[in-house]
Amino acid sequence: xxxxxxxxxxxxxxxxxxxxxxxxxxxxxxxxxxxxxxxxxxxxxxxxxxxxxxxxxxxxxxxxxxxxxxxxxxxxxxxxxxxxxxxxxxxxxxxxxxxxxxxxxxxxxxxxxxxxxxxxxxxxxxxxxxxxxxxxxxxxxxxxxxxxxxxxxxxxxxxxxxxxxxxxxxxxxxxxxxxxxxxxxxxxxxxxxxxxxxxxxxxxxxxxxxxxxxxxxxxxxxxxxxxxxxxxxxxxxxxxxxxxxxxxxxxxxxxxxxxxxxxxxxxxxxxxxxxxxxxxxxxxxxxxxxxxxxx
Numbered sequence: 001x002x003x004x005x006x007x008x009x010x011x012x013x014x015x016x017x018x019x020x021x022x023x024x025x026x027x028x029x030x031x032x033x034x035x036x037x038x039x040x041x042x043x044x045x046x047x048x049x050x051x052x053x054x055x056x057x058x059x060x061x062x063x064x065x066x067x068x069x070x071x072x073x074x075x076x077x078x079x080x081x082x083x084x085x086x087x088x089x090x091x092x093x094x095x096x097x098x099x100x101x102x103x104x105x106x107x108x109x110x111x112x113x114x115x116x117x118x119x120x121x122x123x124x125x126x127x128x129x130x131x132x133x134x135x136x137x138x139x140x141x142x143x144x145x146x147x148x149x150x151x152x153x154x155x156x157x158x159x160x161x162x163x164x165x166x167x168x169x170x171x172x173x174x175x176x177x178x179x180x181x182x183x184x185x186x187x188x189x190x191x192x193x194x195x196x197x198x199x200x201x202x203x204x205x206x207x208x209x210x211x212x213x214x215x216x217x218x219x220x221x222x223x224x225x226x227x228x229x230x231x232x233x234x235x236x237x238x239x240x241x242x243x244x245x246x247x248x249x250x251x252x253x254x255x256x257x258x259x260x261x262x263x264x265x266x267x268x269x270x271x272x273x274x275x276x277x278x279x280x281x282x283x284x285x286x287x288x289x290x291x292x293x294x295x
Contacts, residue, residue: 024102024103024104025103025104025106025107026103026137027065027103027137027138027139027141027142028133028134028135028136028137029103029107029133030068030103030106030107030110030137030139030142031134031137031141031142031145032131032132032133032134033107033110033111033114034110034142034145034146034149035131035145036114036128036130036131037075037110037113037114037117037146037149038145038148038149038152039128039129039130039131040114040117040118040120040121040126040128041117041149041152041153041156042128042152043121043126043127043128044082044117044120044121044124044126044156045152045155045156047124047126048156050155050156052155054148054151054152055151055152055154056148056151057144057147057148057151058230058232058233059144060140060141060143060144060147060229061140061227061229061230062140062226062227062228062229063138063139063140063142063143063229064101064139064250065101065102065103065105065106065139066096066100066101066250066251066253066254067139067143067246067247067250068106068139068142068143068146069096069101069105069106069109069250070096070246070247070249070250071143071146071147071150071243071246072094072106072109072110072113072146073094073095073096073109073246074150074242074243074246075113075146075149075150075153076091076093076094076109076113076116077093077164078150078153078154078157079091079113079116079117079120079153080093081157082117082120082153082156082157083116083119083120085156085157086120086123088119088120088123089119091112091113091116094109094112095264095265096249096250096253097253098253098256098257098261098262098264099253099257100254100257101253103139106139106142110146147243151239154239159237159238159239160237160238160239160241160242161238162200162238162274162275162276162278162279163270163271163272163273163274164238164242164270165203165238165241165242165245165274165276165279166271166274166278166279166282167268167269167270167271168242168245168246168249169245169279169282169283169286170266170268170282171249171265171266171267171268172245172248172249172252172282172286173282173285173286173289174265174266174268175249175252175256175265175266176252176286176289176290176293177289178256178261178263179252179255179256179259179261179293180289180292180293182259182260182261183259183293185292185293186292187288187289187292188288188292190288192281192284192285192288193281194277194278194281195277195280195281196275196277197277198276198277198280198281199236199276199277199280200236200237200238200240200241200276200279201236202276202280203241203244203276203279203280203283204231204232204236204240204241204244205231206280206283206284206286206287207241207244207245207248207283208228208231208244209287210248210283210286210287210290211226211228211244211247211248211251212228213287213290213291213294214226214248214251214255214290215227215228216290216294217255217290217293217294218251218254218255220294221255221258221259222258223254223255223258226247226251229247238276241276241279248286249265252265
């Protein structure tokens with residue numbers, strides 16, 4: 001054997017001893033998991049003889065993995081509700097890690113949701129078609145697919161209501177207090193009047209205004225600013241408002257990670273009897289806090 005051949009064989013043998021790094025998951029892999037999640041939900045809907053037309057979300061743009069993770073948290077909560085309804089063991093309630101979220105992170109939580117939803121399909125002896133891998137998907141494509149799955153499960157457990165939106169708004173409000181403390185900014189203590197004529201549409205307007213204000217705060221902190229999506233078209237329901245609050249929560253993770261805040265988000269109790277105008281009041285209050293922080 002020639003010297004060069006021996007050297008080649010040594011290098012080949014040595015390379016086998018080096019641990020191989022696990023391949024990174026891409027948005028396309030996450031999309032495949034999200035499609036499987038939707039297919040499981042469709043199988044459960046079909047078994048429940050639900051024949052209503054599936055709601056279709058608007059085309060999504062400018063989403064980051066952290067936004068997809070926030071949508072996975074929403075589905076996590078809904079799957080828990082479905083498991084409770086069916087008297088099954090319930091999934092762990094996840095939260096968004098305070099760090100830069102990667103496609104790997106999103107893949108893991110969506111795979112976890114698939115396994116938890118599998119408790120439902122297996123308990124009923126259901127089968128479903130596994131999604132094929134399609135290359136070239138983006139986080140925005142995944143977010144849209146997760147929205148489809150989230151809307152599809154609503155017919156099994158009931159849609160988002162103002163109580164759930166109010167709890168998200170409470171979390172957002174408290175998170176900005178934590179950020180203000182870290183930034184050493186005093187928030188003006190002013191009462192926000194309650195406008196009982198405010199609707200989910202008004203709450204969504206305030207929420208989108210807050211996302212633009214968050215973009216200003218992010219630029220101040222040296223974070224790539226959120227690119228705010230188009231305002232939803234058509235009738236605005238608590239579902240759309242909830243989606244908006246989840247996007248704000250995703251941005252708060254980015255801000256907290258930049259500031260080195262490790263304190264987890266609060267977990268307020270789910271209150272009953274909340275109205276859309278109470279959500280609107282909190283969104284106005286949050287906007288004033290962001291104004292003080294972004295100056």
